[in-house]
Amino acid sequence: MSDMRFQDRVVIVTGGAKGIGAGCAAVFCREGAKVGILDRNLDAARQTADRLTQVGPGAAIAVGCDVSRHAELRQAIDQIAGEFDRIDCLINNAGVHPPATSIDDTSVEMVEDLLRVNFLSTFCGAKYALPHLRKTRGTIINISSMTAVLGQDQSSAYASTKAAQVGLTKALAVELGREGIRVNAILPSNIDTPLMREWAATLDDPESALERVARLQVFGRMGTPEEIGTIALFLATDDSSFLTGQAIEAEGGSSLDY
Numbered sequence: 001m002s003d004m005r006f007q008d009r010v011v012i013v014t015g016g017a018k019g020i021g022a023g024c025a026a027v028f029c030r031e032g033a034k035v036g037i038l039d040r041n042l043d044a045a046r047q048t049a050d051r052l053t054q055v056g057p058g059a060a061i062a063v064g065c066d067v068s069r070h071a072e073l074r075q076a077i078d079q080i081a082g083e084f085d086r087i088d089c090l091i092n093n094a095g096v097h098p099p100a101t102s103i104d105d106t107s108v109e110m111v112e113d114l115l116r117v118n119f120l121s122t123f124c125g126a127k128y129a130l131p132h133l134r135k136t137r138g139t140i141i142n143i144s145s146m147t148a149v150l151g152q153d154q155s156s157a158y159a160s161t162k163a164a165q166v167g168l169t170k171a172l173a174v175e176l177g178r179e180g181i182r183v184n185a186i187l188p189s190n191i192d193t194p195l196m197r198e199w200a201a202t203l204d205d206p207e208s209a210l211e212r213v214a215r216l217q218v219f220g221r222m223g224t225p226e227e228i229g230t231i232a233l234f235l236a237t238d239d240s241s242f243l244t245g246q247a248i249e250a251e252g253g254s255s256l257d258y
């Protein structure tokens with residue numbers, strides 16, 4: 001019998017071409033999963049899917065999709081379900097962090113757009129994957145952020161979208177628990193991804209900003225995308241069968257030390 005932990009099961013990772021999403025896709029693929037990578041950057045998604053499939057033992061496919069367009073998202077989810085015949089886990093990961101902006105300089109339209117990318121996509125992903133997850137008693141994992149619980153300077157819109165994901169996680173955990181579907185969130189602190197480096201590049205001294213961010217964790221380093229992937233794998237398997245509605249703070253101790 002295989003000791004792979006997701007063999008022949010199917011996971012969808014939104015924003016899976018790069019960063020945390022790619023880390024999740026790699027961890028699941030290593031455990032024998034069939035991985036559907038949804039990303040608005042189709043070229044990068046294809047490259048990631050090809051690389052993972054080559055390494056195996058699982059396999060990945062790429063589907064171009066802007067998660068902020070809910071009809072596109074629905075179609076992409078149904079396409080993966082059709083191709084792989086089932087869905088066992090949905091990881092709602094795609095998201096963006098705008099540059100630091102005060103509330104005075106944040107327009108209502110900016111908030112609406114960010115809600116569509118970071119939050120509505122999470123709601124719609126869950127809604128559209130649900131008919132498939134009901135058949136497998138699958139799981140939903142939402143990638144939120146520590147900003148949901150700690151706040152963040154000049155990030156009122158971003159932190160709000162991330163907090164909304166936590167509220168959705170808890171409400172859905174109640175609603176879907178009866179059907180054996182578990183819903184959890186992961187709240188990373190600082191993970192070394194393209195998003196993190198793009199953010200640093202908007203500052204005067206990117207290198208020292210990245211060093212400062214690394215020191216925020218008690219380990220003196222940022223987390224890696226695959227470290228978030230291993231938490232997602234735990235949440236997707238029966239190892240976490242008694243966990244639902246949790247906001248797992250994957251923060252490397254960065255909120256400690258009063």
Ligand SMILES: NC(=O)c1ccc[n+]([C@@H]2O[C@H](COP(=O)([O-])OP(=O)(O)OC[C@H]3O[C@@H](n4cnc5c(N)ncnc54)[C@H](O)[C@@H]3O)[C@@H](O)[C@H]2O)c1
Pocket residue numbers: 014015016017018019020021038039040041044065066067068093094095096097117143144145146187188189190191192193194195196
């Ligand atoms: N990096 C961190 O330190 C950190 C910390 C806390 C939370 N997060 C959250 O983790 C998630 C992933 O962040 P990351 O750092 O890996 O970002 P990233 O920019 O490195 O990668 C994000 C991926 O999502 C895709 N994407 C973005 N918007 C999309 C859309 N509308 N439709 C489809 N795909 C889209 C991008 O093309 C990219 O491949 C985000 O939700 C982010 O808020 C990241």
